[in-house]
Amino acid sequence: MQRIGMVIKLNADKVAEYKRLHADVWPEVLDMIKQCNIRNYTIFLREPENLLFSYYEYTGDDYAADQAKMAAHPKTQEWWSVCMPCQKPLDTAKDGEWWIEMEDVFHLD
Template sequence: MKRLAFKMYLNPGQKEEYKKRHNELWPELHKLLKDAGLSEYSIFLDEETNTLFAFQKVSGDVGSQDLANNAIVKKWWAFMADAMRVNPDNSPVSVELEEIFYME
């Protein structure tokens, strides 16, 4: 099982909307992520900086960030584009984080 972490950036004033949309995650997106091997996916918010910290456990070689060509993912990105900092293709601006410590 591989662990992945990355950060993204929430737009100011979008916390509640971001939470609402994720609490109502589309079933087809949930299935896609599970089928891709994600067994856990958490997103945390640092409210001082509006930085989102995401953590995933993944079996195999792909995480959610590797599903960019999927139509469901592209539709989700477009849906979320007003709530967070995005690239020209609506993908979230994200920075992969290096794991430097793990305790089991």
Template sequence: MMKRLAFKMKLNENQKENYIKRHDEIWPELKNLLKEEGISEYAIFLDEETNTLFAFQKVSGQGSSQDLSSNPIVQKWWNYMADIMQTNPDNSPITTRLEEVFYLE
């Protein structure tokens, strides 16, 4: 069964171009890991007024990208991204899960 997940994160000021560039060059091993974990769609949108990132995923597995914290590839990505976004002490992005309140199929 496919489920939809959404969460928000916070980008540091004036980091839009860096964020886009790093995602345009996403590592193949990270991309493969996400697909292997059942993430078939993953989109991130930016609200430039607030620097809020809105992420949406379709997941066929039990978790989401946010549940891969023990994977070395994910930890390396977090370290790589830590200088341009708000993070926890382990460099994971500070995320807030969002509740789905409407879906039109």
């Protein structure tokens, strides 16, 4: 199992919309997340800084292939097109980075 943590900013004027969207995530998107071997997926919000932190556990054996499968899924693409305008990359993001993966420095089971 691989633990993944990522961070991004949330536009201040989109906080309520983002919370509303995630209170009722589309079933097709949830199913695709599971099909791509992602478990224990959680998104945290830190206000007033409006930082989003996501955490999930990857249980598959080909992370790149599962991420490509998810990215190719039409309903997931539609979901991302609704959510992405709510978000903005950190100032330190590299070209093409959206959610920025974080280093796993400590874990206690």
